[in-house]
Amino acid sequence: MLGSLLTQWTIRLALACFAAYLAGNLLGLARCASIDQTAEPRAKFTANRNRAFRWLRWIWTAGCLLFIAHVVCAFQFTHHWSHTHAWEHTAAETKRMLGVAFGDGIYFSYIFLLLWVADVACLWLAIRRPGWVVAAVYLFLFFIAFNGAIVFESGPTRPVGIVVVTAMLPLLVLFVWKQWRDLATSQKFQRTTTGKEPLPSGNAECEA
Template structure:
């Protein structure tokens, strides 16, 4: 019995350390909060936090389409939402000095349309509402009208694609371009069934 408990303890400790390392790796850009507020939209923590959001979204988006595994994807979906909120906070902290006017101006300079920053706010709000709905009333969430599911995830796809094209470098454009084509192909081939 002693040996079995020791093995179980080692397995538990190993799992806890692995989860802690994963958590730290995902939320490492939040270390930017240790720095004073700044006006550096090119700060590496901003791009790093954005990449994490998009990568988790890439793995979690099937929550809308794959009904049979959706329950297991809720945690991943919520993690993506949390990473999005961290990304926004990091961008405001080190990129815009907590100034909405600075964020608006940066969005205008890079994307040509300053009010696009409001699209980011709506994006975050929709993701938060969607994640809360998935946890609060999962049965209702799974029975929502298909047009609503497609509208939410079409909006997400639109925003993430534009963010990758407008704010990303050539590598992210290629990687996410391939991903988006693959998503379209999988949806067209009936992945959602």
């Protein structure tokens, strides 16, 4: 009983942190796009953004730690540290919900965990990445979180997840569009100034 509660609530709290972090960043992006371009509002916005970022980074880290705790609880109390059991459980769940057994879906959960940990490390170490990489990572994380919170979840978590996803989806689209627009703009500028095709960028801000 305790193991089941721990497994359920660690993932619910992790997803709450996930939603809060993405919503905070995406709302900041939307506000940034709408503010005046004069120096004073931009400087004030940047200062406020930096303060908010520090809080959001802790929320993102807490969510990651909660998800790690969820994985540990799931393997301890449900799968008994057996990858085979986890694979079979995933196959049974996909069969029940989608009509198709897909045990390899467990690997998407593993990738989700690794990407979340890597992104947290990126934030704390201030590693710079291309914007399209950030966008691709968050799209993948959002897709997996969507499936976990809505498709394969039941009870009160599902309607709450639907409301959160509906509210966040336009902001996520704006975020992805901005990353690809910035990439296209930088490539066009490099072609114009150098007459050469742009090299792959590796120094974009870690904007999450």
